[in-house]
Amino acid sequence: MSGVERLDRESCYRAVKSRDRRFDGVFYTAVRTTGIYCRPSCPARTPGFANVTFHPSAAAAQAAGFRACKRCLPDATPGSPDWDVAATAAGRAMRLIADGVVDRAGVEGLAQRVGYTPRHLTRILTAELGAGPLALARAKRAQTARVLIETTDLTYADVAFASGFSSVRQFNDTIREVYAATPTDLRGRRGGRPATGTVTMRLAVRTPYAGRAMLAFLAYHLVPGVEVAGDGFYARTLDLPHGPGTVRLDIDDALDAGRTAFVTATFTLHDLRDTAAAVERARRLVDADCDPLAVDDHFAGDPVVGPLARRTPGLRVPGQVDGDETAVRTVIGQQISVTGARTVTGRLVALHGRPVDTGVPGLTHLFPDAATLAAVDPETLPMPRARGRALVALCAALATGSVALDRGPDRDDVRRALLELPGIGPWTADYVAMRALAHPDVFLPTDIGVRNALAGLGHDPAAVVAASETWRPWRSYALMHLWNTLMPPLPDSLEP
Incomplete structure (x- = not known):
């Protein structure tokens, strides 16, 4: 059954009538009488059942001739959590599209990364x-452009190229078609000024969001x-397709369940064409597309995780900005402490x-890339020889592409x-799958931390591990x- 066929009209309409924010980003509601598409939680008057159609993506609604609602901004919702849960070819392709792969390598490059022919991938995505x-x-470029127009002082030409458009004319035509407004209309009376390379955006996340726990994890492992x-x-450095950059994330708790909250991200980029890629990597780092209510509800009756989920609602799985880096750091961390x-x-x-001048105290280097580490003599690495050889072999596989951690290939492969x-x-392998591939269903039964945590909570580790299948x-x-x-x-220094 295709994604379009799975959108049961009755169920979707019930979500729209109740303005249920949990479905924002999961499907979109288009109204024939107005020519507008909205998120399910749009505060406008609920349209009649006979006048609405439902679409699995903003692009589908746009392709059907609808423009985005100016009141609820449906294209600014978090992404569908189903993409990571199922990890279908369509979901993996969507993650790469958000990273700007189509803009950089075209449809053929996208299809090659996912492992299909361009024609077959088009059929899969359409279905x-x-x-x-x-x-x-195109829908992703339009959404990025709208956010930049409304939240920055970049000139329209800079916005066009930062969003991935190949020309200012294409940018203008798309904005008019998607939003029924000119870039000037979207910006209002604020005038642009020359680009400084610094862009501040708000990353939408579903609530509850345990931001302080996310910050603590990232700070502990920095x-x-x-x-x-x-x-x-x-904050950290970013090694992006067109040059280096940095991102600063202002992270806090947002525990008011059922609404959309925001993580403020400030990017400083060598090349504004990397805006979309930088935003996508920041979003996956903070697990922005997770549906926390579905996760917490699943654990509600569990004697082990249930109390923990109630204590820290909306806990996320920290992601990554570079899969290769995550794999290297994981191998280095084998059998030694985090410190x-x-x-x-x-x-x-x-x-x-690679040294970089960021202007941010403490941010001095890009993480070494796989090709650089693959050429290093394992004997010179500051770790046991066996682990050094494993690290160099891993980097050689990453550099040649025999192992790809860009979320394009199938996770099992x-x-x-x-x-x-x-x-x-x-x-x-499983830790890399959880962090680098955003796998929501990884458990590490041999992990010493898991066993220490269970023992500290007064549980029998062996019994809990044996029953962990119920957490799927x-x-x-x-x-x-x-x-x-x-x-x-x-x-x-990190306390509020």
Whole structure:
């Protein structure tokens, strides 16, 4: 059954009548009499049942001739959580489209990353999301452009190229068609000024959102030179397709369940064409598309995770801004403490990372890329020789593309490829799947932290691990709840 066929009209209309925010980003409501499409929670008067159609993506609604509602801004919702849960070819393609792959490599490049022919991938996306890759990429460009127009002082030409449009004329025509307004209308009376390379945007997240727990995890694992954290914020360098950049995320709790909250992200980019890619990577780092109510409801009656979910509602699984970096950091962290892993990784960054001038104290390097580390003599790495050889072999596989962690290939295929590498066992492969591939259903039964957490909560670790299948399909979130009980208190400098 296709994604379009799964949109039961009665169920969708009930969500629209109740203005249920949980479905924002899952489907879109188009009204024939007005020619407008909205998010399910739009505060406008509920249209008649006979006058509405439902679409699985903003691009599908736009392709059907509808324009975005100016009141509820339906294209600004978090993405569908189904893309990560099911991890279908359509979902994997959507993540790559959001990262700007179509803008950089075209439909053929996208299809190659997902593992299909362009024609077959177009058929899959049309069946699942109601639009082909070009229409989906166009909708994403339009949404990025609208946010930049309304929240920055970039000139319209800068907005056009930062959003991925190939010309200012294409940008103008698309904005008029999608929003029934000119760029000047969207911006209002605020005039633009020349681009500074700094862009501030709000990343939509579903609530509840345990932002302080996310910040604590990122701060506890930060790598010197690449990441810094302070009172209410986390910042890091970014190695983007057209050049380096940085992002600062202002993160806090948003516990008012059932609404959309925002994480403020400030990007400083060498090339504004990397705006879409930087935004997508920041979104996946903070797990912005998760449906926390569905996750927490699943654990409601569980004697182990249920109390933890009530204690920290909306806990997320931290993602990543670069899959290769996550894999390298995971191998370095095998069988050593988090503090030890930070020290070793910091030394690796100082030796092999690319120095960058960010103007941010503490952000001095880009994380070393796989090709650079693949050429390093394992004997010179600051770690046991066996782990050094495993790290170099992993980086060689990443550099040649035999292992791809860009969320394009099938997760099971990636796991098998990782396990074929020397020194990569199930714990490493599964942790990489959880962090780099956004797998929501990973559990690490041999992890010492899991067993310590269970013992500290007064449970029998063996019995709980044996029964952990009941946590599917959200075992990654159960794992985070257990690890969260072991997190040290935030340093004084990070306390609110």
